Amino acid sequence: MENKKPISLQTLKRLPIYLQYLKALQRDSVKHISSTSIALALGQNDVQVRKDLASVSDRGKPKIGYVLIELISDIESYLGYDNVQNAVIVGAGNLGRALLCYHGFSNYNLDIVAAFDNNDDIIGKMIKNKQIFSINKLKNLCERMKIKIGIITVPDYEAQKVCDLMVESGILAIWNFAPINLNVPKEVIVQNENIGSSLAILSKHLKEKLYK
Amino acid sequence: MENKKPISLQTLKRLPIYLQYLKALQRDSVKHISSTSIALALGQNDVQVRKDLASVSDRGKPKIGYVLIELISDIESYLGYDNVQNAVIVGAGNLGRALLCYHGFSNYNLDIVAAFDNNDDIIGKMIKNKQIFSINKLKNLCERMKIKIGIITVPDYEAQKVCDLMVESGILAIWNFAPINLNVPKEVIVQNENIGSSLAILSKHLKEKLYK
DNA sequence: TAGATTGTTAATCGATTAACAATC
DNA sequence: TAGATTGTTAATCGATTAACAATC
Incomplete structure (x- = not known):
């Protein structure tokens, strides 16, 4: 996903925090994840998480949420972690x-x-x-x-x-x-x-x- | 100075940055300092600096600004740096x-x-x-x-x-x-x-x- | 279908900046 | 006095949260 509207500095700072949590879930073999549950785990507002994620990925599905590996990949590529x-x-x-x-x-x-x-x-x-x-x-x-x-x-x-x-x-x-x-x-x-x-x-x- | 209105988290984060700069000035034997010149040195808005300082000290004087050691002392005591x-x-x-x-x-x-x-x-x-x-x-x-x-x-x-x-x-x-x-x-x-x-x-x- | 979740639009909240009166 | 600076009130800006329609 390229070039939606520019994201805010606050969102940019939160993305690595989500990423860290998502990677921990990955170790536990979790496959799907919703903004709501991320918000709950990290003590944040769920709308905020949903908006943050929407700014880097459009692969969220109603009722299902995101496929974990897809979301991780989208955040990483947004942050530029895909290049050393x-x-x-x-x-x-x-x-x-x-x-x-x-x-x-x-x-x-x-x-x-x-x-x-x-x-x-x-x-x-x-x-x-x-x-x-x-x-x-x-x-x-x-x-x-x-x-x-x-x-x-x-x-x-x-x-x-x-x-x-x-x-x-x-x-x-x-x-x-x-x-x-x-x-x-x-x-x-x-x-x-x-x-x-x-x-x-x-x-x-x-x-x-x-x-x- | 005790118990004016509660200061914002953002102000709290900036106070130590001002303090660091003020202490550096002290080493250069500066005696007085204005919000305007702090703002200029640190690349910030002068009204913001003035407001931040006003929240911890009321010893600013028009035309003169603050006496450096007084301002340092007020910030330190506000931040609790006066106790180990x-x-x-x-x-x-x-x-x-x-x-x-x-x-x-x-x-x-x-x-x-x-x-x-x-x-x-x-x-x-x-x-x-x-x-x-x-x-x-x-x-x-x-x-x-x-x-x-x-x-x-x-x-x-x-x-x-x-x-x-x-x-x-x-x-x-x-x-x-x-x-x-x-x-x-x-x-x-x-x-x-x-x-x-x-x-x-x-x-x-x-x-x-x-x-x- | 019903419920959980998404994404979006509107309302609220808080922080920054602008304008300006007061004063040494 | 005039100018530099203070502190305050009002306006702007941006971020968060609430409300809600869309949908798998």
């Missing part, structure tokens, strides 16, 4: 190494091919079959391998510099773990992963529960 | 260990006091001065230390079990890194950290840039 996406990571500190070791990215067909750092002590080392290169090699490798996704796990004061280098290297999508606003040209997208925002929600809730 | 918050982490795999080593939590006055796992090979080891205990010790330690924040970094099929144990141990706020929907009583809050949602946004953008 190569990525590089800059910053091989604790967080960078953890991401490098994380197996779960295969679920999203994301493959981190290499890491880069400016610390001579770790340049040249291998982590889980992946080599840590000097930051100087970033541009060359990205261009040669046509890498379009960059992950930033350096300290905040280095993040903009790294970001600029990524843009120069042809990267179009940046996953930023540094707590800072990055300036990029408009053809590049930045997704900020903000630990602070999540913690704020927990902290506020706790404050209300404990002191009120 | 102790947390435990369950699941000492790659991600769990990375979080355990992460220094940045001190910015949020969050202190991870211990990790728990069910793998005998790592139980008893120390990571950055923090011990990995058997999961069997979780309840006792949480009760004794009155720990209210739990971080889940176990595989998805173990997450609900761990969650139940946390709830039983008196934990009220759960930061969940497992890609699964957790069922909790209504007094407990769950904040899901969803890698898939972030990646979906990047992946979709890339698909549009590259294939259209």
Whole structure:
């Protein structure tokens, strides 16, 4: 299914959550699934789920719902998980190494091919079959391998510099773990992963529960 | 400032981002700051910033803006960063260990006091001065230390079990890194950290840039 | 057929942005 | 004083939810 109306950012964020749940069902050999039951399992409104799914698949049938494998396939192809996406990571500190070791990215067909750092002590080392290169090699490798996704796990004061280098290297999508606003040209997208925002929600809730 | 009208979830998520920026300014010895300049630096709408700040501080002055240290203090106290918050982490795999080593939590006055796992090979080891205990010790330690924040970094099929144990141990706020929907009583809050949602946004953008 | 489910249209809700008066 | 900034009220925008017709 191609090119219905553009879907909202909120829907886009929910699709991977549905997908995860659907894949778990698949392991349990479930064959069919309805929006209503997905909504129930994930604690969401059923109309919302139905609308979200309708935006990426038109194979839903009244009374039956969706055939599980068809729905999974439609969501995956919408999200672009049907092509492997190569990525590089800059910053091989604790967080960078953890991401490098994380197996779960295969679920999203994301493959981190290499890491880069400016610390001579770790340049040249291998982590889980992946080599840590000097930051100087970033541009060359990205261009040669046509890498379009960059992950930033350096300290905040280095993040903009790294970001600029990524843009120069042809990267179009940046996953930023540094707590800072990055300036990029408009053809590049930045997704900020903000630990602070999540913690704020927990902290506020706790404050209300404990002191009120 | 206490108890104006309740602020929105969106505002709550943005406050830590402002705070981060304000602290960076502090290092540069800036003394005053306006909503307009924050908005400009962070690429946001100035009315939005003004409203967000007004919801936690009433010390803004026309023409001058805010005194930096006052604004920082108001945001921090609103977010509850003025008390140290102790947390435990369950699941000492790659991600769990990375979080355990992460220094940045001190910015949020969050202190991870211990990790728990069910793998005998790592139980008893120390990571950055923090011990990995058997999961069997979780309840006792949480009760004794009155720990209210739990971080889940176990595989998805173990997450609900761990969650139940946390709830039983008196934990009220759960930061969940497992890609699964957790069922909790209504007094407990769950904040899901969803890698898939972030990646979906990047992946979709890339698909549009590259294939259209 | 009746009931469960789909997809769509309309209503509601909440968040963002615009307009503007107040003020240091 | 004039201009920059604040805070507030109103308008707009977008997302969620409700209502309902279509259908296997």
